[in-house]
Amino acid sequence: MNDALTVGSHTFQSRLIIGSGRYADYDQMLACWDASGVDxxxxxxxxxxxxxxxxxRNLIDVIDRERxxxxxxxxxxxxxxxxxxxARLARELGLGTLIKLEVIADEQTLLPNATATVAATRELADEGFTVLAYTNDDPVSALALEKAGAAAVMPLGAPIGSGLGVLNPTNIKIILSRASVPIIVDAGVGTASDVAVAMELGCxxxxxxxxxxLAQDPVQMAHAMRAGCDAGRRAFLAGRMPRREYAAPSSPVAGRFTT
Amino acid sequence: MIVVSVNGDDLELEAGTTIGALVDRYVSDRSRVAVERNRAIVPRATLDEAQVEPADVIEIVTLVGGG
Known part of the structure; x- marks a missing residue:
């Protein structure tokens, strides 16, 4: 299924983006990247x-920039x-103009400072950066970021590193219904079903x-995250059946020979 | 001698030391780092011309794992 993610002028074959932090070593990290199918x-x-x-080995030397x-x-x-x-130091390092913008408000929750993130987005977009802005699961700040020039808005599922999943799917749905830039759930994803939930919502x-x-077996989990992303995406594209309050038989009522 | 801050440590350097020479003390390949002086980028192409000044605050940064 050719179903690429486009952010600004960048196109990614995978809709999953993963990090390079907290792995046991580079070899484990690279094995997880491979298993997750990310680009x-x-x-x-x-x-x-x-x-x-x-x-x-420096991380720069470890990353295959072709891939x-x-x-x-x-x-x-x-x-x-x-x-x-x-962001400017990253560009000077030769990493281009993509930036995942986080302006954090509070050390304990790592929740974002939305107003500061909007101001920083405006400045970086003016400087030619492609800004992927991390923010709360708040439709108001998401739209403000889009207006400020964010190429993608990244509402949190739950606090960074918490693994609590998508805590406010209703707000994520509101963001999706009103935003025109890509919406990428960032943070709080603990397991494959969390990815599937976000993707099923239409992220x-x-x-x-x-x-x-931090999974017990990170490579296995990387495979699972990939599958969760694919499952959720396909379910979203398929369009789920309507929910109903009572049962509806899936075998015919007519023609029953039993009492 | 002049005193500058490099990555949070105070360092005594000879006047006239270039930022390029300073970077070379710590890294074998300049393409792996980006350098800032007093919160402004020092472009890689100018590292050998830029000389440290008293009380400069210099940051030499590189990539690390993160999410």
Whole structure:
């Protein structure tokens, strides 16, 4: 099934985007990427460790750029300025102009600062970035981000790293019905059924990290996430049957020979 | 000698040290890092011309795993 995800000028064959954090090692990470079928992966930017001259494998060297598009994030940024700095550093690193924008409001919940995210989106879009903006499951901020120039809006399913799934499907549906840019559920996805739920709602994609990296068997879970994404997407495209309050027999009533 | 901050550590450097030379102390391949001085990007092409100034705050960053 050719059913690509388009964000700005970028086209991805997989509707799943996964991270590079919290894996045991690079080999496990690469095995999970392979199993999940993704072609876009997220990374973070951090200070070089000055105590060790970096001769060991750097993440940049590990990623096959022919196969994977790198989506750098601004994770850990609490101000507009820090998010802008991080995006510019990522571009200077040669990662292009895709940016997963996060402006976090609170350390304990890692919930986003919606107004700061809108302001940062406007600035980065003006600078030519393709902004995928992480936000709350809030239709008002999602539409504000779209208006500010986000190429995709990424409402959380649940708090980052919580694995609680899609906590407010009603709000996600409202966002989907009103937005014109792709909607990608980002954060809170704990297992394959969570991906399927998001995709069945009609989301354009799902971004997750910890759900695979912290599974007991991450590679197995990466396969499962892929299957969940495919199942949910196909169910959405198929269009589910209407719900009803009472039973309806699936075998004919007419012609019964039993009492 | 002048004192600059590099990735949060104060460092004494000879006046006239280029930011390129500073980066080379820590990384073997400049393409793996991006450099910022006082919150503004130092483009890779200018690293060998840009000299450290007293009280500069320099950040040398690279990619790490993240979600």
């Amino acid at each position: 876009c992966v997220t990374v973070a930017l951090r200070r070089v460790d000055l105590d060790h001259k970096h001769e060991e 994977y598009t790198i989506l750098p994030n601004t994770a850990g940024c609490y101000t507009i300025e820090d998010a802008l700095r991080t 354009d994609g799902v971004l997750l990290n910890t759900g695979i990296a």
